[in-house]
Amino acid sequence: MTFLTGWGRTAPTPAQVVRPRTTEELAKLLADRPRRGLIARGLGRSYGDAAQNAGGVVVDCADLDLGWSLDQESGTVTASAGTSLHDLMSALVPRGWFVPVTPGTRYVTVGGAVAADIHGKNHHVDSSFGAHVTSLTLATADGSIRVLTPGDRLFWATVGGMGLTGVILSATFTCVPVETSRFKVDVEQARNLDHVIELMAEGDHRYRYTVAWIDLLATGAHTGRAVLTRGNHALREDVRSAAPLAYAPRPLLTTPPWVPNGLLNRWTLRAFNEAWYHKSPRVRRGVIQSLTTFFHPLDGVRDWNRLYGSRGLLQYQFAVPDEGLETLRRIVARLSAHGVASFLTVLKRFGPGTPGHLSFPMPGWTLALDIPAGVPGLDRLLTLFDEWVAAAGGRLYLAKDSRMSAETLRATYPRLGEWREIRSSVDPDGVFRSDLARRLGL
Numbered sequence: 001m002t003f004l005t006g007w008g009r010t011a012p013t014p015a016q017v018v019r020p021r022t023t024e025e026l027a028k029l030l031a032d033r034p035r036r037g038l039i040a041r042g043l044g045r046s047y048g049d050a051a052q053n054a055g056g057v058v059v060d061c062a063d064l065d066l067g068w069s070l071d072q073e074s075g076t077v078t079a080s081a082g083t084s085l086h087d088l089m090s091a092l093v094p095r096g097w098f099v100p101v102t103p104g105t106r107y108v109t110v111g112g113a114v115a116a117d118i119h120g121k122n123h124h125v126d127s128s129f130g131a132h133v134t135s136l137t138l139a140t141a142d143g144s145i146r147v148l149t150p151g152d153r154l155f156w157a158t159v160g161g162m163g164l165t166g167v168i169l170s171a172t173f174t175c176v177p178v179e180t181s182r183f184k185v186d187v188e189q190a191r192n193l194d195h196v197i198e199l200m201a202e203g204d205h206r207y208r209y210t211v212a213w214i215d216l217l218a219t220g221a222h223t224g225r226a227v228l229t230r231g232n233h234a235l236r237e238d239v240r241s242a243a244p245l246a247y248a249p250r251p252l253l254t255t256p257p258w259v260p261n262g263l264l265n266r267w268t269l270r271a272f273n274e275a276w277y278h279k280s281p282r283v284r285r286g287v288i289q290s291l292t293t294f295f296h297p298l299d300g301v302r303d304w305n306r307l308y309g310s311r312g313l314l315q316y317q318f319a320v321p322d323e324g325l326e327t328l329r330r331i332v333a334r335l336s337a338h339g340v341a342s343f344l345t346v347l348k349r350f351g352p353g354t355p356g357h358l359s360f361p362m363p364g365w366t367l368a369l370d371i372p373a374g375v376p377g378l379d380r381l382l383t384l385f386d387e388w389v390a391a392a393g394g395r396l397y398l399a400k401d402s403r404m405s406a407e408t409l410r411a412t413y414p415r416l417g418e419w420r421e422i423r424s425s426v427d428p429d430g431v432f433r434s435d436l437a438r439r440l441g442l
Contacts (some may be wrong), residue, residue, distance in 0.1 A: 006050065008305065018060065021064065021065070025141070027143045051163070070091075079110045084107060085108055087107075089154050097175040098177075099176070100126060102119055115168060125351060135148065137169040141429065154422060159359060161357070179234070180239045181296070182234040188284070190225060196347065204349055210348065251300055255307055267342050270341075313371060314373050315368060319362050325364075325365065340369070361394060
């Protein structure tokens, strides 16, 4: 048995980890029907317990029929589920193509991108990853291999389905043509939350990618002050380089294995936030940034989650529709008043979502925050926020969740019953299970 956690490094549970290399080896695992079930795992970047299975089997998909191909003319990629976005981008960008969606880390697999229906800074324009998938292959509980397209109900139960409909083997999706590996970026300060909301609502349509960093420790008239970063793919004429498509990212630093608990607290983060906000320009247009700087700054520090110490971290991410904007304001105000020390708090706008039954994004707004685990009173505070989000017609992100209740899930995912019906039809004995599934009654 191996003890596993999510990226938050909380609630470890033991499981038998197996690493099949072929679909035949996977079929044998499915035929054995382990008593506590099995769940697929990629690079372990879900923050909570989605890729854990206490007492059961966890299928590490890193070597499962690994490979990918590109149609250079159409930009269509077919990749095995274990292929990482890091490897794909390292190969695709120099060829003039960019993945349709990337989250804040490039160290996620294609299978994980589909299972969590990941979103990025471009959701208001391009939706989430599942919107760009034209087909996927899935190993189901009976051992069969099914090729699914968006016309299949099982396709949309799998997109965002957190690996509970089967083991995703591969996906075919369309990419974005690019002239360079750089981005042309506008940066500006916002004096408070209402100001940044106004800026985003007024101007986000001019940018493919947009995100705001929020200072939760600012108070009074500065509550929710922000640094707004928005950009588009830089054109060849914008970049003075003999190799405009060059892209070879690598971590620059490594977090030591032991970091004292409490290093990230309201005092150290208050100092960091002050420095970060004031070093940002009031307004600067047309800054050329690298892909890594613009999308994946934390990937420059290997194992950055260790900075939170042995207790780990909790990420809380919610979405509310446009008419639920007052709930976003209330939550930010309460977090600021409570002095919650979140190292990274980001605000984004969502556009139309996918038909995925358990897909997280909805048209509106989303806020994500990283909080050191074990903060006194945190669970009560977040439970209150759960109630506010549900009342506003919003929801929490399953790929980030480690504490939501089954009641909250039922109240916030209106197509849950339909998803359960589809899942039961393809996996009547519940072969695919995870700690998240048990906790939420999935």
